[in-house]
Structures are given as C-alpha cells and as structure tokens.
Amino acid sequence: xxxxxxxxxxxxxxxxxxxxxxxxxxxxxxxxxxxxxxxxxxxxxxxxxxxxxxxxxxxxxxxxxxxxxxxxxxxxxxxxxxxxxxxxxxxxxxxxxxxxxxxxxxxxxxxxxxxxxxxxxxxxxxxxxxxxxxxxxxxxxxxxxxxxxxxxxxxxxxxxxxxxxxxxxxxxxxxxxxxx
Amino acid sequence: xxxxxxxxxxxxxxxxxxxxxxxxxxxxxxxxxxxxxxxxxxxxxxxxxxxxxxxxxxxxxxxxxxxxxxxxxxxxxxxxxxxxxxxxxxxxxxxxxxxxxxxxxxxxxxxxxxxxxxxxxxx
Ligand SMILES: Nc1ncnc2c1ncn2[C@@H]1O[C@H](COP(=O)(O)OP(=O)(O)OP(=O)(O)O)[C@@H](O)[C@H]1O
Ligand SMILES: [Mg+2]
Numbered sequence: 001x002x003x004x005x006x007x008x009x010x011x012x013x014x015x016x017x018x019x020x021x022x023x024x025x026x027x028x029x030x031x032x033x034x035x036x037x038x039x040x041x042x043x044x045x046x047x048x049x050x051x052x053x054x055x056x057x058x059x060x061x062x063x064x065x066x067x068x069x070x071x072x073x074x075x076x077x078x079x080x081x082x083x084x085x086x087x088x089x090x091x092x093x094x095x096x097x098x099x100x101x102x103x104x105x106x107x108x109x110x111x112x113x114x115x116x117x118x119x120x121x122x123x124x125x126x127x128x129x130x131x132x133x134x135x136x137x138x139x140x141x142x143x144x145x146x147x148x149x150x151x152x153x154x155x156x157x158x159x160x161x162x163x164x165x166x167x168x169x170x171x172x173x174x175x176x177x178x179x180x
Numbered sequence: 181x182x183x184x185x186x187x188x189x190x191x192x193x194x195x196x197x198x199x200x201x202x203x204x205x206x207x208x209x210x211x212x213x214x215x216x217x218x219x220x221x222x223x224x225x226x227x228x229x230x231x232x233x234x235x236x237x238x239x240x241x242x243x244x245x246x247x248x249x250x251x252x253x254x255x256x257x258x259x260x261x262x263x264x265x266x267x268x269x270x271x272x273x274x275x276x277x278x279x280x281x282x283x284x285x286x287x288x289x290x291x292x293x294x295x296x297x298x299x300x301x302x303x
Contacts, residue, residue, distance in 0.1 A: 002219050011218050066250035072215040122223050125230055126245035150187050161234035166186045
C-alpha cells in the first residue's frame with residue numbers, strides 16, 4: 001500500500017500505459033452523503049484475457065518478465081478489503097480496461113487522496129502522446145483537466161512548470177484547501 | 181472551467197516560442213515508474229527533475245519512464261543516456277540526488293559516481 005490514493009492512481013495509469021493505451025480517463029467522485037470515494041480509471045489499451053482478469057488481484061501474478069510479483073492491483077484490493085470497500089475490474093481484449101475502486105471516506109485505514117496535480121504532471125511529462133482526462137466531483141462541483149488542451153506545451157519544461165502552477169492554483173480553488 | 185481557460189491563454193501566449201520536443205533530442209532521462217518505483221518515491225524524484233530542467237531552461241533532454249526492471253530494492257532508479265556515452269543507472273534517487281544529477285551529469289557532464297548502480301556500454 002502507498003501513502004496516497006493519488007500514487008495508486010499513478011500506478012494504475014502506468015498499467016494502462018504499459019497496455020499501450022492512447023487514452024486514459026480518471027474519474028474521482030467524492031460523495032460525503034454516501035460516505036464514498038470512487039476512483040474509476042478507464043483505458044483503451046489492449047485489455048486482458050480471461051486468465052489474466054481472473055488473476056489480476058493476485059500479488060503473485062504478473063505478465064511482466066522482470067520479476068515474479070505484480071503488486072499494483074493487489075494493493076488496491078488490499079485497501080478495499082481493509083476498509084470494507086470494493087474493487088471491480090472489467091476488461092475486454094482489444095477494447096480496454098476499467099478499474100473501479102470504492103472506499104468509505106471515513107475509514108481510518110483509507111489513504112488520503114493526496115497530491116493529484118503531481119500525479120497528473122508526472123503522467124503528462126513522461127507520456128506526452130497519451131490523452132489523459134481527469135475529472136473530480138466533490139461537494140456538487142466538478143473540476144476537469146484534459147491533456148489535449150496543453151498538448152503542444154508538453155515538450156517544454158518551462159511551460160510544463162507553468163501548467164503545474166496553473167493546475168495547483170485552480171485545483172486548490174476547487175477544493176477550497178479541503179483535504180480528503 | 182477556469183483551469184482550462186488559463187491554460188489556453190498560456191498556450192496562445194506561448195505559441196511563438198514553443199520548441200517541440202524532438203525524437204532525436206540529445207539526452208534521455210528515464211525514471212522507473214513501476215509500482216516499486218512509485219512506492220519508493222519516483223513521482224517526487226521526477227517532479228524534482230522537471231523543476232530543475234525548467235529552472236535551467238534545458239530543452240534538449242527527453243524525460244521518459246520505464247516499468248519495473250526487477251531491481252526494486254534500489255528504486256527510485258534513474259537512467260541517464262547521453263549520446264556516445266554508456267547508459268548510467270543511478271540508484272535510490274531522492275529529489276535532492278535528482279537535482280544534483282541534473283546539475284552535475286546533465287549540465288556539466290560529470291557522472292555522480294557515488295550513486296551509480298550500473299554502467300552499460302553501447303546503448
Ligand atoms: N489496464 C490494464 N490493461 C491490461 N492489462 C492490465 C492492466 N492492468 C493490469 N493488467 C495486467 O495485470 C497484471 C497485474 O497488474 P499489477 O499492476 O498488479 O502488476 P504489474 O503491473 O504486473 O507489476 P507492478 O504493478 O508490481 O509493477 C499486469 O501484469 C497486466 O498483465
Ligand atoms: Mg502495475
């Protein structure tokens with residue numbers, strides 16, 4: 001398990017990128033009435049066959065060849081079980097994969113959402129050709145970031161730094177500084 | 181949506197000055213972004229590298245990511261590949277180490293030997 005949900009989001013999107021996705025949608029929904037935070041990541045990567053899908057939550061399953069464990073998805077499963085949440089994974093070969101994690105907001109073992117903007121900047125900087133859309137809903141408001149809007153700026157580190165600043169400010173304005 | 185409008189405005193202002201990242205850029209910095217790398221702090225390491233490149237206005241460097249290479253205990257791993265030079269793999273690269281690697285190896289061509297895990301010829 002990692003310290004922030006935003007790090008898990010980065011990790012899950014890395015799976016999508018390894019599966020050759022060209023588009024990844026990240027949706028975060030914070031519903032206080034239902035005490036539920038939902039994180040949904042949808043990609044158009046190569047998808048999983050049935051055997052992979054059956055085993056994907058198993059920490060000793062991976063299709064990588066560099067080592068014998070695959071921890072990313074099993075970590076999410078661990079958080080879901082620890083907090084009484086749920087993890088659902090749908091995948092179709094040649095179509096893509098959707099990973100949906102639901103967690104009770106008030107459980108003491110739920111990691112905080114953390115630094116979403118750093119996760120987005122990391123993804124943009126290292127995968128400028130992948131179209132990434134992030135949408136967060138909380139307190140009846142929503143905040144969206146679409147990497148297409150800044151595509152042309154991503155190769156220039158000075159501009160990437162400016163994007164980071166804009167995103168930090170606008171996200172902070174959206175959350176009002178509220179930590180989840 | 182305010183953020184997007186801001187970014188569009190920035191883009192318009194930038195239009196004239198933007199230099200696109202090219203495939204043949206001289207130097208590559210590759211950060212390990214597998215689960216083990218991320219858990220060990222690779223995101224913050226990468227953010228420090230980006231910040232250092234921006235501060236120094238360095239453009240002819242490509243920053244990319246790679247998955248787990250099976251050396252999890254040495255993560256965060258950072259590879260530096262300069263044309264005509266062996267690939268250098270740095271281990272346990274904290275944000276501070278990352279900044280120093282940019283200053284020393286990227287800018288001044290001085291490998292920071294202390295943190296080198298391996299050197300690979302011919303890449
Ligand atoms: N979005 C996805 N698209 C296609 N296959 C996926 C996706 N996510 C996971 N998988 C498959 O499930 C396996 C297990 O994923 P998991 O993230 O748990 O481990 P890993 O990525 O193999 O290794 P690690 O996360 O520890 O670096 C992967 O090896 C891959 O075969
Ligand atoms: Mg993974």
